[in-house]
Amino acid sequence: MNTYIEGILILAGINLMAVLGLSLLTGFTGLFSFGHAGFMAIGGYASAMLTVKFHWPLIPALLAGGLAAALISAVIGKVTLNLKGDYFCIATLGFGEAIRLILDNVQYFGGARGWPGIPNYTNIWNVIAINLLAIVILANLIRSRHGRNMIAIREEELASQIIGINVFKHKMVSLMLSASYAGIAGGLMAHYMTFLQPKMFSLVKSTELIIIVIFGGLGSISGSVLGALVLTALPEVLRSFSRWRLVCYGLAVIIIMISRPEGLLGGYELTPSSIKKLYNRIITKKRTRSQGLGGGDTL
Amino acid sequence: MKKKAFVLLCVLLVFSLALSGCGQKSTSTGAANDTIKIGWMGSLSGDQAVWGQCEFDTVKMLVEEANAKGGILGKKLEVIGYDTKGDPQEAVNVAKRLTGEDKVVAILGPNASGNAIPIAPVLEAAKVPDIATVATNPKVTVLDGKVKPYNFRVCFIDPYQGAVAAGYAAEVLKAKNAAILYDVGDDYSQGLTQFFEDYFVKSGGTIVAKEGFKSGDVDFRPQLSKIKATNPDVIFMPYFFKEVALSANQARELDINATLLGGDGWPSEQLISMAKDAVEGSYFVNHLDFDDPEVQDFKARYKAKYSKDVELNGYLVHDAFLLLSDSIQRAGEVNSEKIAAAIETANIKGITGKIMIGKDTHNPEGKDAAIIKIVDGKYVFQQKFAAGK
């Protein structure tokens, strides 16, 4: 395969991993995080430390990176999950920036100068495999009791508390799982780039992830998948526009928001059965249309 | 209606993605025989865009000039440049696109070390050489004692620059106490700070204050007030000219009279226009003497074409281009591996000095730094200075 296209697919896969986590938190639990790049950084640096300094293989290192991100998210969650809306959002933003500032100063990891020489373990196949696994786990979680509780919290927090859902616990589980996904994504990123620099995990990265989730559609896993693919490729397509590239990107984000605020697939899933249904609907529509044509098209 | 527009937008995107993939390939096979494609990468957006823009403009100008003279090896040159936003991940994408899609024979740039380091595996896989312009981190070309086969550069490196600044402060300016203000979030600034500190202490001086700020800050008075209390002889400011102008103005406002000292992030017309009085009498380490007769011709050509002054990066990308075209000539054919081998043995005279690539370092060996003093708003060359004796 062409290395350029392969590289973009790997990046889309890495973004997808982080986006799946954020999708659980924002799309299914209704919490808005500006700090996911921070969790990616924790996962990235932790797993790179394990492979470089302790010679671990990739998979256990990734899992450890995810675990590290989850543990730190638990501490953050304990403190901030009771805050609402914008206040939670600003707390996560602060956390993300704080992680970056710490990494800038820690010379053990190279500080702001970055950390080169991380082994190149990430390839298209393990990215696909990990993402498939992540999607299966997420889909099952959402269809379970826990997932339904999370959606209930998103829809009506007060009401779900009254009917006996432990809101704090479910938010916490959602945050930790979400952070661990981001951590694994960070680990994949470290072993794809073979280089880590705190700059890579700036607020811009967190924003990008949120934009992908919203673009794909809140509360839809398949939407997140589509979103990650399209929005990772979009800047590449626009690359020939040079200076005008980000102008177009900004404009595209606004147009998407105002023309279809529910995103590509808001609350809708592309599964084998739903695709079949859609197919049937199109077929019947065509039929009715061709029948209708006889008596003058009224559509 | 809006739904339809949205679907249309998506379809358009998918198509343009597919088309851009196909279109690129057809041209690369068709045109490979009579043109030599060289790549450029750097920041055209983001906070480093000033330098990136100047680099890209310079390369375009030089390519035009070379083509007017008949090209290299009888073939026309073509430059393909992309924006990296100063982001490492973008740099890797760009390197993959240049080597995989556009099939360039060599790449010029990027300017930031943080972008030049992660592209090494891409270059090695594609066997395409890259000549970085002002990426001064040692790890750009050498990692864990091993030289990277396809990474080269035309500038001196941080340890050298830091040592020159510290050596000049200690030996020529006779400074005993130095304060450092640096950008915590910037790789260049952290690198220079570390080597300045090491060398200044080794030369018998004391670092009385080491204060940091975060990239994007505009107010440095809290740090400067603290520095003022330690009463240093010199203040080392290893960061870029926007912050230099702001912090120099604020330092003078706070009545700090210490000599200011900086690195190659300083030189710019903007620095003078914004902080003429504040930086008067300051020194900085540079890659070249701007008044050197050798560079006047290039300066004038650039000014005539773009009607603005050339930034520092322009000089270095000029030499990177010179190095590349010389190496293509000596390689005798348009083959990226042979070109890489030719760069390794290059020994040319550029406008920033002699460029003899070291086999084990891929750095230009023995390139002296120029010390520049700012006098009456002009950059006045003081001396060539070599440190580390």
Next chain:
Amino acid sequence: MTEFLQQLINGLSIGSVYALMAVGYSLVYSIMNFSNFAHGGVIMFGAYFGYFMLTVYDLPFPVAFIGSAILTALLAVAIERAAYSPLRERKAPFLYFIISAMGASIFLENIIIATIGPTFRTYPQIFPKEPFRIGSLAIGRLDLMIFAISAICLLLLIYIIDYTKIGKAIQATAYNTKASALMGVNTAVIIIIVFALGGFLAGIAGVMFGMKYTVYPQIGAITIKSFIAAVFGGLGSLPGAVIGSILLAVIETLTSGYLSSQYRDLIAFALLIGVLIVRPMGLMGKTTEDKA
């Protein structure tokens, strides 16, 4: 002692810049209940408008000052019409507003880079650079002016909101948009007025920022601090925004002066989170129940 006083002056001066930015932010928040991330972009445009009026068109300072504020007011309203009002008509949740605002801020920053270029620009010197000196303390003239302008803007704004009919309508809309629409308030007009006011303040902040520091396309990024300050003081509360800004800046300054400049932001953030734990609505915010 003099160092401490100087640091306090530094803090107050940085704080008044934050405050000028945070007030416009908070004003829009109080009506729309979302964080208008495009505010930073509008401030940046204000700085550029002022710069071009002073240099290219050579207008006198007061004209440039008011003129750029009027232009940014128009720009803010245009952004509202293009990026937010379609969302409002659909009653989209606040997340979409935030994303749309982010799109707008990416757009604003990069359109400047693409058209005018990435180079930073320097305002012509209008006020003497030399600060007032009291002993070895230095107080910048511009700092005093920014401080005064921040105070005047805030007082004017409080006057408009508390003592005029439009202000009453704004308050009613902030309290309950639907009910005030039923009571005959033209909420669409009120929202436009609020954005215009926010944009006007952004223009003033931009010109002040440009004069004090410099003009460059990434000015918007600095507004993240004023955003934090606004949360610190309590979102939606104007006095809260000012007090939050001053407090944040003074704390930052003292941290870099006496603790560690390298970890300054870390300490500031920790403090912010500490405040939010004790007072989840910020120092002077509305109760969280209102916004749920």
